[in-house]
Amino acid sequence: MDKIDLLLHARWIIPVEPAGVLEQHCVAVHQGRIVALLPGAEAETRYRAAETLHLPDHALIPGLINAHTHAAMSLLRGLADDLPLMEWLNQHIWPAETARASPEFVHDGTELAIAEMLRGGVTCFNDMYYFPDETARVAARCGMRANVGLIVLDFPTAWASNADEYLHKGIALHDALRDEPLLSVSFAPHAPYTVSDAPLRKIVTYAEELNLQIHMHVHETADEVRQGLEKYGTRPLQRLKELGLLSPSLMAVHMTQLTDEEIAQVAQSGAHVLHCPESNLKLASGFCPVARLIQAGVNVAIGTDGAASNNELDMFAVRLGAIETQPLYDPVSQLVYAAGRHQVTDVWVAGQRLLHERKLTTLDEQAVLARALEWRDKIRT
Ligand SMILES: [Zn+2]
DSSP: OEEEEEEEEEEEEOOSSSOSOEEEEEEEEETTEEEEEEEHHHHHHHEEEEEEEEEEEEEEOOOEEEEEEOGGGGGGTTSSOSOOHHHHIIIIIHHHHHHHOSHHHHHHHHHHHHHHHHHTTEEEEEEEESOHHHHHHHHHHHTOEEEEEEEEOSSOOSSOSSHHHHHHHHHHHHHHTTTOTTEEEEEEEOOTTTSOHHHHHHHHHHHHHHTOOEEEEESOSHHHHHHHHHHHSSOHHHHHHHHTOOSTTEEEEEOOOOOHHHHHHHHHHTOEEEEOHHHHHHTTOOOOOHHHHHHTTOOEEEOOOOGGGTSOOOOOOOBTTSGGGOSOSOHHHIIIIIOOGGGOOOEEETTEEEEETTEESSSOHHHHHHHHHHHHHHHHO
16 A cells, blocks of 8 residues: 555546536545545555545545735735726725735735635636735745746836836846746736836736746727827737737737637637736626637636735635535536535645635735724724
């Protein structure tokens, strides 16, 4: 018998790929990796595990990936609601960030976001925010996977004073995180209306050299497209194409304004679309044509966006014995259409149990809450 760290028996296991539901199966984990997925009875004869756990009315699924968020913005949740994007940014979010964004703000906001995401079954997030070094530090300490965005803007913030400084700090962070097993980075030019041509050209070159993805808000609103036409004489997506950004390296967030021709171009380029339906609805930005994109062959992933525009970091949810998910005919149907994140009981990342019967193991819940309250009082004044 092989000695391993952990055997997880579950009523249902839904691997997603390949599609299908496995009943009374078992996941075998050793040294942070899944080493086998096999029938429970067979596992008992093949492995001797240091820990064996039975999840009798649970569905075990891969960790959810929040494909687009600004984790630290959790501290701004509910600060300004029911406004269109530019008014929300210009009059509420950017002033609050200018006054408050600091390493401490990003540290505490990211802890709050990670606590929320783990309690909702999210094990990996794709982030874009100032002080990405803090985001990376917190994620690594909590045992959470993250792709940390190396943010770039034309204008100064507390993190950097111009596009070149954002780029230099970003590349330094890329080098510093090389050996972090759960972290990766990508370039994150904020949006076509906040980053000019020269830094975008540099980003294309550096991304090719360093083999990094580019994470950017694109065609979020009709207003953005109109402004792009006014300023540059082309629609933003066309401008990005001319600058060399439209490629398999691009992760384009939102994409609510797309012509048929643009959908075909995105499909042909191999770029990815990160769809944030709740943020788009809340800011009344428009609808991403997800069905048409998928039909055209585009890879579409789902994100929450920041908690200030959603207002939750909920990908959905996973214990299925509860009232809300009974009677159960098909566990996949219950997961997709009925289960809520409050039904997530346990979460593992790289073999480490980060949520234990809804208790966080790498974060002090009371301390996270206390600091969120402190920030509310500071931000309100
Ligand atoms: Zn966003």
